[in-house]
Amino acid sequence: MATKKSDQYSESSIKVLKGLEPVKQRPGMYTRTDNPLHMIQEVIDNASDEALGGYGKHIVVTLHTDGSVSVEDDGRGIPVGMHPEEKRPVVELVFTQLHAGGKFEKGSGGAYAFSGGLHGVGVSVTNALSKRMEVTVWRDKQISTLAFEAGFVVEPLKTKIAPMGDRPNGTRVRAWPDAKYFDSAQIPLAELQRLLRSKAVLLPGVKVTLIQEKGGEPQTWLYTQGLRGYLDEAMAQGGHSPVVIPAFDGEHFADPNRPGEDSFAEGEGASWVVAWTEEGAPVRESYVNLIPTPAGGTHESGLRDGLFNAVKSFIDIHALQPKGVKLMPEDVFARASFVLSAKVLDPQFQGQIKERLNSRDAVRLVSGFVKSALDLWLNQHVDYGRKLAELVIKQAQARTRAGQKVEKKKSSGVAVLPGKLTDCESEDIAMNELFLVEGDSAGGSAKMGRNKEYQAILPLRGKVLNTWEAERDRLFANNEVHDIAVAIGVDPHGATDEPDLSNLRYGKICILSDADVDGAHIQVLLLTLFYKHFPKLMERGHVYIARPPLFRVDAPARGKKPAQKLYALDEGELRAIEDKLRKDGLREGSWQISRFKGLGEMNAEQLWDTTLNPDTRRLLPVTEGALGEVETVKTMDMLMGKSESGARKSWLEERGNEVEADI
Numbered sequence: 001m002a003t004k005k006s007d008q009y010s011e012s013s014i015k016v017l018k019g020l021e022p023v024k025q026r027p028g029m030y031t032r033t034d035n036p037l038h039m040i041q042e043v044i045d046n047a048s049d050e051a052l053g054g055y056g057k058h059i060v061v062t063l064h065t066d067g068s069v070s071v072e073d074d075g076r077g078i079p080v081g082m083h084p085e086e087k088r089p090v091v092e093l094v095f096t097q098l099h100a101g102g103k104f105e106k107g108s109g110g111a112y113a114f115s116g117g118l119h120g121v122g123v124s125v126t127n128a129l130s131k132r133m134e135v136t137v138w139r140d141k142q143i144s145t146l147a148f149e150a151g152f153v154v155e156p157l158k159t160k161i162a163p164m165g166d167r168p169n170g171t172r173v174r175a176w177p178d179a180k181y182f183d184s185a186q187i188p189l190a191e192l193q194r195l196l197r198s199k200a201v202l203l204p205g206v207k208v209t210l211i212q213e214k215g216g217e218p219q220t221w222l223y224t225q226g227l228r229g230y231l232d233e234a235m236a237q238g239g240h241s242p243v244v245i246p247a248f249d250g251e252h253f254a255d256p257n258r259p260g261e262d263s264f265a266e267g268e269g270a271s272w273v274v275a276w277t278e279e280g281a282p283v284r285e286s287y288v289n290l291i292p293t294p295a296g297g298t299h300e301s302g303l304r305d306g307l308f309n310a311v312k313s314f315i316d317i318h319a320l321q322p323k324g325v326k327l328m329p330e331d332v333f334a335r336a337s338f339v340l341s342a343k344v345l346d347p348q349f350q351g352q353i354k355e356r357l358n359s360r361d362a363v364r365l366v367s368g369f370v371k372s373a374l375d376l377w378l379n380q381h382v383d384y385g386r387k388l389a390e391l392v393i394k395q396a397q398a399r400t401r402a403g404q405k406v407e408k409k410k411s412s413g414v415a416v417l418p419g420k421l422t423d424c425e426s427e428d429i430a431m432n433e434l435f436l437v438e439g440d441s442a443g444g445s446a447k448m449g450r451n452k453e454y455q456a457i458l459p460l461r462g463k464v465l466n467t468w469e470a471e472r473d474r475l476f477a478n479n480e481v482h483d484i485a486v487a488i489g490v491d492p493h494g495a496t497d498e499p500d501l502s503n504l505r506y507g508k509i510c511i512l513s514d515a516d517v518d519g520a521h522i523q524v525l526l527l528t529l530f531y532k533h534f535p536k537l538m539e540r541g542h543v544y545i546a547r548p549p550l551f552r553v554d555a556p557a558r559g560k561k562p563a564q565k566l567y568a569l570d571e572g573e574l575r576a577i578e579d580k581l582r583k584d585g586l587r588e589g590s591w592q593i594s595r596f597k598g599l600g601e602m603n604a605e606q607l608w609d610t611t612l613n614p615d616t617r618r619l620l621p622v623t624e625g626a627l628g629e630v631e632t633v634k635t636m637d638m639l640m641g642k643s644e645s646g647a648r649k650s651w652l653e654e655r656g657n658e659v660e661a662d663i
Helices: 020-025 037-052 090-096 122-128 191-203 226-237 298-317 329-333 361-380 382-411 440-449 472-477 479-488 517-533 535-539 571-584 604-612 629-640 645-658
Strands: 058-063 069-073 132-137 144-150 152-161 170-177 205-212 219-221 250-253 269-276 284-288 337-343 433-438 455-460 509-511 543-546 551-557 564-568 592-595 619-621
Touching: 020 122, 037 058, 037 122, 037 170, 058 191, 069 269, 069 440, 069 571, 090 122, 090 132, 090 144, 090 152, 122 132, 122 170, 122 250, 144 571, 191 205, 191 219, 191 226, 191 284, 205 479, 219 455, 226 269, 250 361, 269 361, 284 298, 298 329, 298 337, 298 361, 298 535, 329 382, 337 361, 361 382, 433 440, 433 479, 433 517, 440 455, 440 604, 455 479, 472 479, 509 517, 517 543, 517 629, 543 592
Parallel strands: 058 205, 284 337, 433 455, 433 509, 509 543
Antiparallel strands: 058 069, 069 170, 132 144, 132 170, 144 152, 205 219, 250 269, 269 337, 543 619, 551 564, 551 592
16 A cells, blocks of 8 residues: 655745755755865965955964864954944854855955955855854954854854954954764864965965964974975975976966956966976866865866967977877876966856866966966977977877777777767777767757867767667667667676676767756666666766756956856856846846757857866766665666656655756
8 A cells, every 4th residue: 555645735845944054954065074174174265365365474273172173364354343234243144144255246346356265155154064163353453252153143243442462453263063064073184284285385475374282383384485395395295206397387467458368357367387207196286266176177277278289389390299199188288297376356166165166267367378488488498398398299109009009909899880970080098088969950069069089979869769678689779779889889788797898989978968858858868778788887987967058148347357158057057147247246137148949059169168178068977876776776667667657756746846956
């Protein structure tokens, strides 16, 4: 007998999370939850932003014996007066209200020209996940204090005249992380030390101190050599072989009055140091407005492109390239260690924890500045240029030999490739990508917009067969499934089989469909095919989903920011972009919104920029997820089984609104 389900769905069923409740309910959406380091980093980042703006010279972090952590700076101090609209002290709003802060206003007159804090949720998240938080502000010859518990004010703001001789300005935040939100309540000391040291490196002349009350001498970092000294130290600790040529360092920041730089905001740019070695794992660290970006992003892509274009230009000018060797960006980048610090006026990060930069303009920003500087440097140091060219050519030859070996293994492999497949030129399987594209129209744009060196296109006509219950020996009766299998070079197999993957022709197999309901259906059908009949490809990380945008926003120039084309994945991102434009001071209706009805509506340049370009696209790897094999199979049976329509309907009625598109 079926269990009776609740049919109560009324106005009272809708719950509105207020204040900091969203953070407490879903902390993983706002911060890392393995330990409290990231929530403390939010406070450190605020102190660093003050120093970045030139308002502070010393940051002190103290690990107290009671498990709390305090962060102290000598910046301007958070304003403590009443907010003109909210009628509450500004310092209270900063710690208790999401999307409140001084870093939204990026035009003239803003409190911060460049900062890492952008979302206005940083220290409010720290407050929400702390058992207690105490804030002390020195400002305007006064000292102000207030305290919170579980995100709520328990000691309202008190202000008094600061004693004679007390510091003139600054902020101290002391937080007691609440262990129930974290896998471990311990802050990893080595990671904290690395974070603080990097802040000192990126803030020349700023002293950063770590105090541990349990014992030991305070540690202080103050770097005068900047990025070069930091990279030298890191490479020495890693036991790297000697550098091939002296480290290449430099910096460049935009001036809109200079030719070619008027599309960037004043002050945008980067500082960098790059060193090439023949052995040892490369040291690679990047930052955006002092925020570490361990997952890289578009600024690192810009560095890679700038280095490649400059080195290739040098090799071409001096006729150094051997016949039959084709250079790729990875040949230049593979043996490069670097530290990169970018300054971007309005950076767009992937997620609140800001591990990856997504701003498309950062590729062009960093690439152009690095290429110009390296062009000049190589032609001033021709002997060093020749040594670097020799290393790069050696890398290219090794890559070509590896690709040829793979080709020999697979050449005896398979039948004639599908006629509608537009293949790529490269033989490097690790680099090659196959895009399974919905329809001939989108396939045409993708063919024109792709990088033919390593990207292949296979258009699919209509919706693929639902293969969940299809017998393996009947799969090839379907033309689309047959063409996919032949194109990728792998036969259908089961989860317990050991298939022959030596003929695999592409390291990435990317599902590219429209950003609408029909496109989502095609996605599901293809994912079903791979999960059921090509499980080893999914298990080994070869299957991806490309996520094209649904909207384009043409935004006019605002403040220091020039006119832009912004892309939104869905309506939620569109609202966020519009909110940001309003905060930038644009009047309603001054921007234009276009909705893509499908990939076929995009021209080749748009499709490349948003969906195919590795530097700016959103490409998500597909994994089995947290359910486990048994539960996943059971769920797929219910969703894709032909005899499960009743169970499917019940599931959709009960839980359809919970589904999130974060595959």
